[in-house]
Structures are given as structure tokens and as C-alpha cells.
Amino acid sequence: MADNVIQFRKRQKPKRNKSPKRQRQTPSSPIALIAVVGVAAALAAVYTYSSLPSSTASAASFSRCGLIKRDCVVDGDTLYVSGEKVRVADIDTPEISEPKCASEKALGERATYRFIELVNAGPFEMRAWQGRDEDKYGRKLRVLIRDGRSLGDILVSEGLARTWSGRREPWC
Numbered sequence: 001m002a003d004n005v006i007q008f009r010k011r012q013k014p015k016r017n018k019s020p021k022r023q024r025q026t027p028s029s030p031i032a033l034i035a036v037v038g039v040a041a042a043l044a045a046v047y048t049y050s051s052l053p054s055s056t057a058s059a060a061s062f063s064r065c066g067l068i069k070r071d072c073v074v075d076g077d078t079l080y081v082s083g084e085k086v087r088v089a090d091i092d093t094p095e096i097s098e099p100k101c102a103s104e105k106a107l108g109e110r111a112t113y114r115f116i117e118l119v120n121a122g123p124f125e126m127r128a129w130q131g132r133d134e135d136k137y138g139r140k141l142r143v144l145i146r147d148g149r150s151l152g153d154i155l156v157s158e159g160l161a162r163t164w165s166g167r168r169e170p171w172c
Contacts, residue, residue, distance in 0.1 A: 062119045064112070076111030076161060077152070078139065079119065081126065089129035089141040091152035091161040094171045101172035108171075111160035118151045119144070 065072035076093030094108035129141035155161035
């Protein structure tokens with residue numbers, strides 16, 4: 001019976017040839033260390049800024065939105081107030097992110113900068129829109145009021161916006 005049995009041996013993995021020319025690189029280079037520290041500092045700054053207590057619209061200073069979306073203006077009819085996205089419900093302004101023509105883009109930019117001026121001119125009240133709290137994108141629908149006048153009406157009177165009719169109309 002020993003004649004009929006073939007013995008198998010488990011194949012051994014070949015040994016790796018460690019060449020002395022190939023050395024492991026360590027991430028301790030000054031450039032890698034600076035990059036890691038820089039990323040950590042940026043993350044800490046974003047976390048610290050976003051965890052500050054909410055400010056009221058009257059105490060906020062609005063600028064154009066960038067990386068951090070808190071108390072900033074997106075375009076002529078959209079802004080963030082204390083980190084919450086708000087759509088100005090009583091107006092429509094030209095698009096700046098996807099304009100249909102150059103004149104729409106130019107008018108949208110003018111509306112955006114004027115809107116920044118208006119929200120920074122002093123405290124304003126945000127009133128809920130009749131019948132709807134949010135739009136289909138999850139933005140709060142609000143009318144911005146200062147001294148009894150809608151900030152949207154000011155943009156309309158200056159030719160930078162239209163009164164909201166219930167649907168978008170072309171600007172080109």
C-alpha cells in the first residue's frame with residue numbers, strides 16, 4: 001500500500017529578496033509633517049467656527065458664501081442665517097450659478113451684491129411665507145422685513161428682482 005501513496009508537501013512561499021537599494025520611506029519628511037499639521041489646523045478652525053452659538057440676523061455680518069455656510073449670501077434671493085438655508089419667498093432674482101445668458105449672469109451678480117448690502121444695513125425680521133414653510137429643496141421660505149418694508153420689494157424697485165409669481169420666468 002505504501003507503493004500507491006504519493007506524498008504531497010505544502011508549497012512554501014518564495015522568500016522575498018530584500019534589496020539593500022530599496023529602503024522604506026517614512027512619512028517624517030518636513031513637507032508631509034507641514035501638510036498634516038495644516039489640514040489638522042483647518043479642520044479645527046472649521047469645527048470651532050461651526051460650533052459657535054447661533055447669532056441673530058441683527059448681529060450678523062453677511063458676506064458672499066464660501067466654504068463655510070453661516071450668515072452668508074448665496075445669490076440675490078438665497079442666504080444662510082445661522083447655518084440655515086433661507087429662500088427669500090416674495091421675489092425671484094436672476095441666476096448666477098447656471099445663467100441662460102450673459103445678461104442674466106451680470107444682473108444676478110448685481111442683485112447678489114445689492115442683497116448683501118441690504119442684509120448688512122441693519123437688523124431685519126424673517127416672516128414665514130403664507131402656507132409653506134419650506135420649498136422643494138428644503139430651504140426655509142421667508143420674507144425679510146426691515147422697518148415694515150420687504151427687502152425683496154427694495155430689490156424689485158431697483159430692477160434687480162421680480163415679485164414672485166409662483167413660477168420661474170426667463171431672464172434672457
